[in-house]
Structures are given as C-alpha cells and as structure tokens.
Amino acid sequence: MAFLDINGLSKTYASSDGRPFAVFEDVSFNIDKGEFVCILGHSGCGKTTILNVLAGLDQASAGIVVMDKREVAGPSLDRGVVFQGHALMPWLSVMKNIAFAVKSRWPDWNRTQVTLHCQKYIDLVGLTGSEHKKPSELSGGMKQRVGIARAFAIQPKMLLLDEPFGALDALTRGVIQDELLKICAATHQTVFMITHDVDEAILLADKIMLMSNGPGAVIAEIVDNTMPRSRTRNDMHHDPQYYRIRNHLVDFLVNRSKLFRSGEGGDRPKQPPVVRPGLEIDASPIQPQMHGAHGKVTPLVVNRKR
Amino acid sequence: MIKSEALRAGILSLMFLLVLLGIWHVATLPKEQAASANDEYAKLMGKGAVKTTGFPTPAQMGETALKHISDPFYDKGPNDKGIGIQLGFSLARVGLGFALAALVAIPLGFVIGMSPLIYRALDPFIQVLKPISPLAWMPLALYTIKDSSISGIFVIFICSVWPMLINTAFGVAAVRREWLNVAKTLEVNTVRKAFQVILPAAAPTIMTGMRISMGIAWLVIVAAEMLVGGTGIGYFVWNEWNNLSLTNVIFAILTIGLVGMLLDLVFGRLQKLVTYVE
Numbered sequence: 001m002a003f004l005d006i007n008g009l010s011k012t013y014a015s016s017d018g019r020p021f022a023v024f025e026d027v028s029f030n031i032d033k034g035e036f037v038c039i040l041g042h043s044g045c046g047k048t049t050i051l052n053v054l055a056g057l058d059q060a061s062a063g064i065v066v067m068d069k070r071e072v073a074g075p076s077l078d079r080g081v082v083f084q085g086h087a088l089m090p091w092l093s094v095m096k097n098i099a100f101a102v103k104s105r106w107p108d109w110n111r112t113q114v115t116l117h118c119q120k121y122i123d124l125v126g127l128t129g130s131e132h133k134k135p136s137e138l139s140g141g142m143k144q145r146v147g148i149a150r151a152f153a154i155q156p157k158m159l160l161l162d163e164p165f166g167a168l169d170a171l172t173r174g175v176i177q178d179e180l181l182k183i184c185a186a187t188h189q190t191v192f193m194i195t196h197d198v199d200e201a202i203l204l205a206d207k208i209m210l211m212s213n214g215p216g217a218v219i220a221e222i223v224d225n226t227m228p229r230s231r232t233r234n235d236m237h238h239d240p241q242y243y244r245i246r247n248h249l250v251d252f253l254v255n256r257s258k259l260f261r262s263g264e265g266g267d268r269p270k271q272p273p274v275v276r277p278g279l280e281i282d283a284s285p286i287q288p289q290m291h292g293a294h295g296k297v298t299p300l301v302v303n304r305k306r
Numbered sequence: 307m308i309k310s311e312a313l314r315a316g317i318l319s320l321m322f323l324l325v326l327l328g329i330w331h332v333a334t335l336p337k338e339q340a341a342s343a344n345d346e347y348a349k350l351m352g353k354g355a356v357k358t359t360g361f362p363t364p365a366q367m368g369e370t371a372l373k374h375i376s377d378p379f380y381d382k383g384p385n386d387k388g389i390g391i392q393l394g395f396s397l398a399r400v401g402l403g404f405a406l407a408a409l410v411a412i413p414l415g416f417v418i419g420m421s422p423l424i425y426r427a428l429d430p431f432i433q434v435l436k437p438i439s440p441l442a443w444m445p446l447a448l449y450t451i452k453d454s455s456i457s458g459i460f461v462i463f464i465c466s467v468w469p470m471l472i473n474t475a476f477g478v479a480a481v482r483r484e485w486l487n488v489a490k491t492l493e494v495n496t497v498r499k500a501f502q503v504i505l506p507a508a509a510p511t512i513m514t515g516m517r518i519s520m521g522i523a524w525l526v527i528v529a530a531e532m533l534v535g536g537t538g539i540g541y542f543v544w545n546e547w548n549n550l551s552l553t554n555v556i557f558a559i560l561t562i563g564l565v566g567m568l569l570d571l572v573f574g575r576l577q578k579l580v581t582y583v584e
Contacts, residue, residue, distance in 0.1 A: 057487055075490040087484035091506045091582040100502065104492035136583035154492070 001069065002030035003190060004054075004158065009063030011049050023049055024217040027063070028271055029209060031158075034188040038201040039219075040249065041211030042257060047194045048084075051162050054192060055081045068157060077105050080151035082161045086143040088135040088150075094122065095131040098150045105154040121149040124183060141172035148176070152183060159184075161193035165200065174233055177203060185229075198249045202242065203233055209272070210252050212260030219272045220260050223248065226278035241278035248277035327364050334363040362553040370553040371560075385545060387537070389561060395537040397565070399455070399530075400523045403462025407519065411467045412512065415474025416500065419508070425475065432471065440465035440526050444533055454534040461530045466519035473515025477508030509580035517573035524566045539565075 007028050015021035023046035031037050039047050052058035054065060056075035065072040067079070088097050098118040103109070109117070122131055125145040135143055144164055151159055165173040177200060184191060195201050201208045208223040227241050236242050362370075378390030418425045440461045447457035481504050489499045505512075531540025539562060546554035 055491055057490060075493060077491075077493050079491065081487075081491045083484055083487065085484060087482075087488050089485055089488070089503070089506070090584045091509075091580075101488075101492050104494050104498075134583070 001066070003033040003035075003068060004031040004192075005066040006030065006050075006054075007064050007066070009050065009053065009060045009065065011046060011053070011058075012061040022216045023214055024211070027219050029219055029222065031190060031192060031207075033190055035206050036184060036189075036191045036193070036204055037207045037209065038193050038195050038205035039209045039211060040195060040198070040201050040253070041217065042213050042253065043196075045211045045214040045217035047211060048162055051081075051160050051192065051194055054158075055079055055160050057081075077154055078157045080154055080156035080159050082144075082147045082151045082159070082164045084162045084164070084166060086135075086147040088143055088146055090135050093132045093134055094127060094138070094146050095119075097135070097146055098122065098153050101150045101154050118153060121153040124152065125149045125179060139172075141168050141176060144168060145176060145179075148180065148183075152187070152189075158190045158192065161191065163194045163196065166196065173197075173200070178233065180204070198246060198253070201249065202227070202245055203231065203236060208249065210249070210257070212256075213258045218260055220256070221252070222272050222274045224274055224276045224278075226276050244280060245278045248275070331364050334361050360552070362556065366553055367556060370557050374554075374557055384536070387542075389539075389542065389558070392537060392539045392542040393561065393565060396527050396531060396539040399458050399538065400462055400520075400527050403459040404466050404520060404523050406459070407463045407467040408470060408516065410463075411470035411515075411519075412474050415471045415512070415515075416478050416504070418471070418475040419478025420504075422479075425479070432468070436468045436472075441529055441533065444530070454536060458527070458530045458534050458538070462523045462527060465526045466523045469518040469522065470512070470515040473518070474508065474512045477511025477515075478504055480511070481507040506580070506582075510577065510582070513573070513577040513580050517570065517577060520569050520573055521566070524562075524569055528562060 009027040010025045011023045012020045013023065027050060029037075039050065041047055049058055053060045054072065056072055056079070072079075089100070092100065095115070095118050098121060099114050102114050102117050106113075106117075119131070122128060125148055127142060127145055127149065130138065130142065135146065138146070144167075148164065151161075165176060168176065181204060183189070191204075193204065195204075202225065206225055206229070208225060209219050210221045210223060212218050212220045223245065225245065227236070227239055227245070231239065374389045378388045378393075380386075380388040381391060418428060443461055443464050444457060447460045448454065451457050451460060485503055485507055486499070489503045494503070527538065528540035528543065531538035532544040535541050535544070539558060543555055543558045543562075546552075546558065
C-alpha cells in the first residue's frame with residue numbers, strides 16, 4: 001500500500017435549485033513516501049477542496065483517504081499545510097509564529113528548545129535576522145517563507161502546499177522554489193502541491209496530476225516526470241524531455257482539459273492512466289494538437305487566482 | 307513639518323482659549339447702575355451701586371480652582387468633601403461597574419461570536435435591552451438592591467455591558483478563517499485557540515468596545531450620582547447647584563471633562579497596544 005492512498009473521493013454540494021452539484025468525482029491516486037506530487041488544473045476544478053480534505057479541514061462526500069495506514073479524519077500535526085495566503089498571525093513575530101506551531105507539536109518543550117528549533121527553520125528558509133519582525137514588515141516572499149518554515153518546523157509526515165507561490169513575482173518565486181527543492185531533498189519530505197504554473201510543476205514535481213475542468217472534475221492523467229531529479233531551473237530547458245512534457249501539459253490545459261466530462265468516464269479505469277511524455281519520441285499521439293513550436297518557451301501561467 | 311504644524315496648532319488652541327476667556331471676562335464685568343429709580347430696590351437687596359450678573363468672572367473661577375486644587379482631599383462632613391474625594395467615589399463606582407461588565411460581556415461575547423445559534427437566540431434580548439437608558443433601571447435597582455451606592459454601580463454595569471458585548475461578539479465572529487484553520491491543522495485545543503488565536507485577533511475590536519463603554523459610563527455616572535446623592539462628582543455638581551455656587555459647578559464640569567479625556571486617553575493607548583497591522 002502506498003504512503004498516501006486516496007480512493008474514490010467526491011465532493012458534492014447542493015446547488016441553488018436543489019440538485020446535487022459535483023465539484024470533483026471519483027478521484028483516486030496515491031503518493032509514495034518522499035514523492036513530490038503536483039496537481040495542475042484550471043480554477044474551479046476542486047484542487048483546493050482535495051487539499052483541504054487531505055488536510056482534514058474539509059470533508060469529502062464520498063471516498064476515503066488513508067495516510068500511513070490510518071484513515072484521515074480531521075486535521076492532524078502529521079500533515080503540515082502551507083496556505084495560499086500565508087495565514088500568518090499578524091500580531092506575532094516571525095519567531096513566535098513558528099513557535100506557535102512548534103509548541104503545538106511538542107507541548108512539553110521548554111523555551112530554549114522551542115527557540116533553537118524555530119531558529120533552525122528560520123535559517124533554513126533564509127530569514128536569519130528577521131526573527132523579531134512582524135509579518136507586516138515582511139515582503140510577500142518573506143511571508144510565504146515563514147509559512148513554509150512553520151509547516152516544516154512541525155516535521156510533518158506530509159506537506160500540503162496550496163498554490164504557495166501564486167501571489168509572488170516571478171523572481172521571488174524562482175528563489176523560493178529552489179529553496180523548497182533543497183529542503184525537500186534534504187528532508188525527503190513527501191509533498192502534495194497545487195499549482196497553476198506549468199514550469200513550476202515540471203521543476204518541482206515527480207508526478208504531475210492533471211485535473212479536468214469542473215464541475216464533475218476528474219483526474220485525467222498522471223504525468224510521470226522522467227527528467228532527472230537533479231534538474232534545476234537553469235539547465236532544465238536544455239533537456240529535450242522538458243519540451244515534450246511541457247507541451248503535453250500545456251496541450252492538456254488548453255485543449256483537452258474541457259473534453260473530460262463526468263458521466264463520459266463510465267468506463268474510465270479507477271486509477272488514472274500514467275503517461276511519460278518525456279520519453280515519447282516525436283510521433284506521440286497528441287502531436288497533431290500540439291501548440292507552440294519546439295524550442296520556443298513562452299511562460300505560461302494558467303488562471304492565476306488573485 | 308509635522309512638528310511645526312503641531313506647534314502651530316498648539317498656538318492656535320491657546321489663542322482660542324484666550325479669546326474665550328476674554329469674552330467671558332467682558333461679559334461678566336460688573337456694570338454701573340444705570341437709573342436711580344432702582345436705588346430703593348438695590349438698597350432693599352442689600353447691594354451697593356454695583357450690579358453683577360451673578361455669573362462668576364474668570365478671576366473668581368481661577369480663585370476657586372486654586373482653592374480646590376490646593377486641598378482636594380478634605381472631608382468636613384457629608385456635604386463638604388474635597389473634589390479629589392468626590393472624584394475618587396465616582397471613579398471607584400465606574401471602575402467597579404465597568405469591571406463587572408467586562409467580566410460578563412467579554413466571555414458572553416465570545417460565546418455569542420463563536421456560535422451563530424446562540425447569537426440568533428440572544429439577539430432579540432440584546433436589541434430590546436440595549437436602547438434602554440441606564441437611568442431607567444434606577445428605580446428597579448434601588449428596589450431590589452436597597453443600597454443607593456450599589457445601585458449606582460449597577461447602572462454603570464448595565465450601560466457599559468452592551469458595547470463590550472456587541473463588539474466582542476463581532477470581533478470574535480470576524481476572526482479570519484485561515485487563522486482558525488492554522489490552529490486546526492496544528493491540533494490546537496479549544497482553550498489555547500481561544501486565548502492565543504481568537505483573543506489577540508479580536509482584541510482591537512474588543513478594546514474599541516471597552517473604550518466606548520468607558521465613555522458612556524463616565525457620562526452616566528454624573529447623572530446617576532445626581533439622582534442617588536451622597537457622594538461622587540455628580541452629587542457634588544447637584545449639591546453646589548443647591549448652594550447656588552456656580553463657580554464650584556463650573557469647576558466640577560471642567561473636572562469631569564478632564565477626567566473623561568484622561569480615561570479615553572488611557573483606553574486609546576491600550577487600543578494601540580493590541581492593534582496589529584495586517
């Protein structure tokens with residue numbers, strides 16, 4: 001059994017006319033220990049709801065989530081969450097924001113232990129020197145780093161990131177992505193992350209789950225990122241695999257994401273198909289629909305929330 | 307620039323004060339007797355040829371103020387106590403009533419703010435009780451409590467409870483969802499969540515409620531003490547009116563204003579202390 005196992009997850013709301021309205025349906029996938037998984041899809045397909053269910057903040061209408069052989073039912077310190085809007089407490093300093101989490105995880109630690117532990121994670125995200133600043137004195141990127149440090153500091157079995165870099169400028173985003181990669185590599189952290197940014201997904205993720213458009217969204221495909229894990233932002237685009245993967249993702253978001261409709265997937269296999277576009281030679285079946293010439297990279301960010 | 311503007315504003319304030327005092331002085335100048343037809347009447351009244359308006363002059367005011375300030379704590383029987391003692395009585399009543407109100411309003415506001423059900427259930431009571439003038443409770447208080455001093459405290463309690471209650475409930479209900487979610491994912495228990503997340507998050511709103519309450523309490527205590535009598539700054543005003551000593555009344559009015567301002571200043575400071583920038 002995989003480390004995290006999600007089986008037949010659905011979320012249904014009653015719409016205004018009383019008929020049930022499914023945000024997503026029958027979502028099943030699994031994540032192995034130490035894996036970095038991104039979920040990519042348009043707004044409104046229920047990505048955040050899936051993450052909230054994993055975090056225990058929301059309840060699914062059907063389906064089951066099992067982490068480490070235990071069913072997920074409610075929030076737990078085993079899963080650290082980095083929220084979309086950083087969610088720092090503005091009346092607490094950087095140190096105290098992180099200490100709040102650390103004290104929740106280890107209530108019987110004394111003050112020195114807490115401070116030392118917090119300092120370690122503040123240093124890790126490169127905020128040394130800003131320990132006693134309030135969030136209002138920090139830039140957007142720095143705030144998000146505090147959010148990341150807070151989530152890492154409780155040493156969760158799994159990290160959930162809800163579009164953590166959505167509100168950051170491209171430069172800051174790059175720097176923090178690199179840092180996140182470094183920390184994850186060092187700690188072998190299992191990560192589940194929501195993103196709208198194709199390049200971000202290719203850089204960070206081992207597995208990219210493509211979600212079709214809502215309502216009734218499904219996981220259409222799981223893209224296995226076959227590029228070496230040592231990839232960096234600077235050399236990634238020299239790898240021919242990069243364009244195949246990127247084109248595949250962009251093509252999905254632009255063209256194919258709306259073709260999946262709930263109901264049509266009656267004969268859909270329970271686990272979505274795993275594809276490896278990076279290893280496919282140019283004669284891939286999706287080639288005719290491809291947009292954008294090889295070698296030309298246009299930054300593509302789909303539906304950034306803001 | 308700011309400093310010079312503050313200075314300029316200060317000078318202007320001082321000028322306004324001088325003009326005001328000047329008008330007051332001129333308006334209360336003793337007038338020469340105009341007609342001799344009233345001589346008889348003046349003699350009957352035991353006055354000389356100079357007629358005053360009866361309203362104290364600024365000089366007389368200054369004299370009275372000096373007298374009060376130089377000896378604020380004398381006690382010569384029930385009807386002749388120093389202004390300091392009277393203020394002390396009033397402040398003690400306000401403090402006690404206010405503290406009791408805070409003790410009731412803040413926890414209750416917490417409950418109301420956290421539970422929409424209780425909010426809806428209690429809302430009609432709050433809406434009916436809130437607009438009642440606190441003095442209207444006085445007869446009921448006097449009848450049930452049978453002690454005028456405690457009745458005064460009760461009136462302060464009842465008038466300062468509403469702004470604190472409503473503001474606390476509002477502040478607690480408006481705590482950002484994401485902070486509560488952070489607490490949830492960290493498995494923070496209810497008590498810790500209440501004191502370390504909700505309370506600091508709602509503190510600016512709660513403190514605003516307390517500041518409003520204190521303002522109202524200070525307004526009400528004067529009226530309440532006029533009604534109840536015995537001690538306090540409100541009783542002092544009424545007593546001096548009965549003595550027809552306008553200088554003392556004016557001095558008391560100024561003191562009430564000054565103390566009210568100081569109280570507001572203190573709560574303004576406290577408010578600043580708990581306010582955070584998002």
